[in-house]
Amino acid sequence: MRILVTGxxxxxxxxxxxxxxxxxxxxxxxxxxxxxxxxxSPLHGHFTLDLAQETAVSQLSQDCAFDWVVxxxxxxxxxxxxxxxxxxxxxxxxxxxxxxEALRQGGFxxxxxxxxxxxVYGQVADDHLPVHEQQPLRPxxxxxxxxxxxxxxxxxxxxxAPFDIxxxxxxxxxxxxxxxxxxxxxxxxxxxxxxxxxxxxxLTVGNIAVTRDFLDVRDVVDAYRCLLERGQRGEVYxxxxxRETPLAEVIATLVGCASCPIEVRRDPTRLRPTDTPRVCGSxxxxxxxxxxxxxRDITTTLQEVVTYWKGELTR
Numbered sequence: 001m002r003i004l005v006t007g008x009x010x011x012x013x014x015x016x017x018x019x020x021x022x023x024x025x026x027x028x029x030x031x032x033x034x035x036x037x038x039x040x041s042p043l044h045g046h047f048t049l050d051l052a053q054e055t056a057v058s059q060l061s062q063d064c065a066f067d068w069v070v071x072x073x074x075x076x077x078x079x080x081x082x083x084x085x086x087x088x089x090x091x092x093x094x095x096x097x098x099x100x101e102a103l104r105q106g107g108f109x110x111x112x113x114x115x116x117x118x119x120v121y122g123q124v125a126d127d128h129l130p131v132h133e134q135q136p137l138r139p140x141x142x143x144x145x146x147x148x149x150x151x152x153x154x155x156x157x158x159x160x161a162p163f164d165i166x167x168x169x170x171x172x173x174x175x176x177x178x179x180x181x182x183x184x185x186x187x188x189x190x191x192x193x194x195x196x197x198x199x200x201x202x203l204t205v206g207n208i209a210v211t212r213d214f215l216d217v218r219d220v221v222d223a224y225r226c227l228l229e230r231g232q233r234g235e236v237y238x239x240x241x242x243r244e245t246p247l248a249e250v251i252a253t254l255v256g257c258a259s260c261p262i263e264v265r266r267d268p269t270r271l272r273p274t275d276t277p278r279v280c281g282s283x284x285x286x287x288x289x290x291x292x293x294x295x296r297d298i299t300t301t302l303q304e305v306v307t308y309w310k311g312e313l314t315r
Contacts, residue, residue: 001027002065006051006099007072008032008043011178012115016070016221017043023225030066032073051095057102064106068228070113071099074147077181078119081143092146093153100157111164113228114154118171118213118240119144123276129244130213130282133169133236140276151236158234166231168224171240171281174301175217176308183247184214185305187254192309195258202263203255206270208247211278215241216296223283226290240281241294253299257306 001024007013008031017029021042028044035048049056051073074092075081081088096114103112121131122138139145151167158165178185183206193199223239231237255262286292 001067002030003027004030004032004066004069005072006032006070006095007074008046010072011175012173012217012220013072014177015175015217016072016224019218019221020225032060051098052090054098056095056098057105060099060102061106064103064108066108067110068113069099069103069108069110070115070224070228071096072115074115076117076143077179078141078143080181081141081146085142088142089146089149092143093150096150096153100153100161103163104157104161108163111166111228111233112154113224113231114151114165114167115224116151116167116169116236117144117147118169118238118279118281119276120148120151120169124278126278129278130240130242130280131238132282133238133285155234155236164233166227166233167236168227169236169238169281170220170223171213171215171238171279173215173217173220174298174305176304178217178305180309184250184254184302185309187251188257188302188305189309189313191254191258191262192306192313194260194262195306196310196313198313201258201260202265203251204265204267204270205251206267207275208251208264208266209277210275211244211246211280212250213240213243213280214245214250214298214301215239215294216298216301219294219296222295223286223290223292226292227286230290232289235285235289237286237289238281238283239286240283241298242281242283243298244278244280245298250298250302253302254306257303 031046075088120137174184180189
């Protein structure tokens with residue numbers, strides 16, 4: 001088996017390669033890198049190219065003899081998408097287009113897993129929670145708008161290209177190794193700094209009067225494998241825990257990992273132009289089609305993220 005992963009050095013990519021090297025020991029796992037760089041997980045080989053550039057088509061189409069392609073590469077930080085919307089659209093939409101064209105021109109005949117976003121649903125009325133895949137898409141920021149557009153592009157290619165495409169809408173995922181740009185990892189890093197005596201015992205937060213659907217990144221990777229193996233061609237699947245967790249509860253768990261009292265302080269500069277108050281998805285379709293279930297407890301995951309940051313900060 002040959003597998004190609006875009007965004008291979010990112011948060012999910014590194015966990016995916018680590019897990020799949022154990023699950024598929026004879027598989028060749030290749031990555032797409034934007035530049036030559038150290039690889040956190042060993043790969044069989046890689047392409048050095050920028051998917052957001054048209055030259056990627058001719059480079060990548062030379063070798064498309066893969067069984068699976070996982071398209072993780074994206075600009076996924078919402079505040080960055082407001083600051084640099086053009087770059088976000090270029091990476092997320094055009095990067096997807098050039099990948100699809102490279103696969104089509106290269107004669108790819110395997111299965112592509114497109115990684116979209118659960119954020120494409122936007123703000124959903126309480127009586128429509130948990131969100132199912134039939135819910136209309138109403139993205140509220142450049143990141144999720146670009147992901148919705150890329151998903152539609154994949155849907156079209158799925159009906160006209162000679163290869164399978166399975167579409168995913170993953171909700172918030174968390175775990176060791178995530179950038180501190182993202183909310184849970186940022187809070188965990190602050191708690192670790194406080195516990196190490198490197199920060200005053202004050203946790204700086206934005207709007208915490210929200211709920212989110214958090215899923216351990218290792219469960220996310222398991223879901224992607226199940227979908228590549230058993231998902232139905234052309235279908236879209238929520239990848240989520242199915243549990244609505246108040247962000248205030250997440251903070252309480254993280255603060256409980258510290259050995260000293262911590263004050264939680266709101267910082268207005270951390271507020272977003274748009275912030276959906278409640279988020280909860282349904283994984284019923286994913287479970288029905290593949291048998292996948294979330295397995296990891298959020299409390300354990302949060303503790304592991306704090307432990308991860310303590311290790312990183314004391315290196």
